[in-house]
Amino acid sequence: MSPRTPVTFNVAPGGRLEGRIQVPGDKSISHRFVMLSAIADGASSASGFLQGEDTVATANAFRVMGVEVEGPDNGRLRVDGVGLRGLSAPAAALDLGNSGTAMRLLAGILAGQEFDSRLTGDASLSRRPMTRVTEPLRMMGARIDTAVAGTPPVKIHAAGGPLRAIEYTLPVASAQVKSCLLLAGLYAHGQTCVIEPVATRDHTERMLAAFGHRVRISGQRICIDGGGRLRGVNMAIPGDISSAAFFMLGASIAKGSDVLLEGVGVNPTRTGVIEILSLMGADIELQNRRDAGGEPVADIRVRSSRLRGIEVPESLVPRAIDEFPVVFVAAACAEGETRVTGASELRVKESDRIAATAAGLKLLGIDAEPTGDGMRIKGGQMGGGRVDSQGDHRIAMAFAMAALAAGESVEIEDCANVDTSFPGFAALAASTGLEIKADGARL
């Protein structure tokens, strides 16, 4: 990816959020849509596809492997599937930018191909652990290497025949590892089973079923047969609850707010943030529940409320794994103390989200104490200052919303990566009342 102009958010303190908005399409579902439609037979099309850098990088990776992809254009994407065995050898390394999902899921598909491939990413992705997928893929017979530290680049050698089906119990709660192995299972001889001790997002399972490939689920055991074929589909991708979460935070902490987030995915494996904020006293109401593309969808109304500190139940952590920057900022605005435990995975996300958020909160005058697997935060009045997002999109957006409850303006550095998941965030937030300026951003 080409180097980008640095972006700084300048956000004025106070104000309130109001209006009806639609957040961009779900990132997890958009990645999976490109991948499954590329290896399906026939054409597929989606509306609501996330036009962010991460998902566009995934689409480009398949273009490099000979798949015709049109768009995304206004959220519309059309893919001419080449079938399970129709991908062609990439002439260059596949650059997946900032996206762990793209790299880990693609590794599963590529492990079964009869060609070599090499997966690279940006500085953040190049620090992230890949052995969690390469180890089980090797058990399946894949020939796959990483750098010495178990990090990218990931080199995958031609499979030389079908992979071996395995039964694998996930050592970490990870939808990416689960999905990687299910996708590799398409290229294995026999039935591949993944056992997940704690439920994680199930978009891969739902989407495989939508593409006509049977997935057998009994309790925490998910099994798939190798071979067969996927059939192209038309799909409406719901709004991303992880993007909606920033507005849930903003509307909750800014007095007098009332926001309606339309058409947001409310898959139960993703709604942990609603449950955590509700336990803290947030006023969040789900309206007009419906179904789209095999996924539950609703409009979410959020009004301001007084938040109180809680002990976040560990059982909710995997279902809110991307929303902890939001939860930590909510805790800073709550009365009393909040404790998060059992969330050590946050240390290996796009940044170390425990360290990055604790540093930002402290800078704004909040008593936040990071622990190995979480944080203890005492709610209080935030001041202003210059926070480093550490290039992490979700840290940047959570601190932009924090300004609503701050006494002085908040500047957030290194925000260009907001475009990986939420292009147009600053403009959409401004349309609801956040006084935000994005210096250096593309127009």
Ligand code: S3P
């Ligand atoms: C994702 C799974 C989660 C999440 C990530 C997207 C996915 O990662 O943090 O943003 O699309 O499967 P892990 O599976 O590593 O927890």
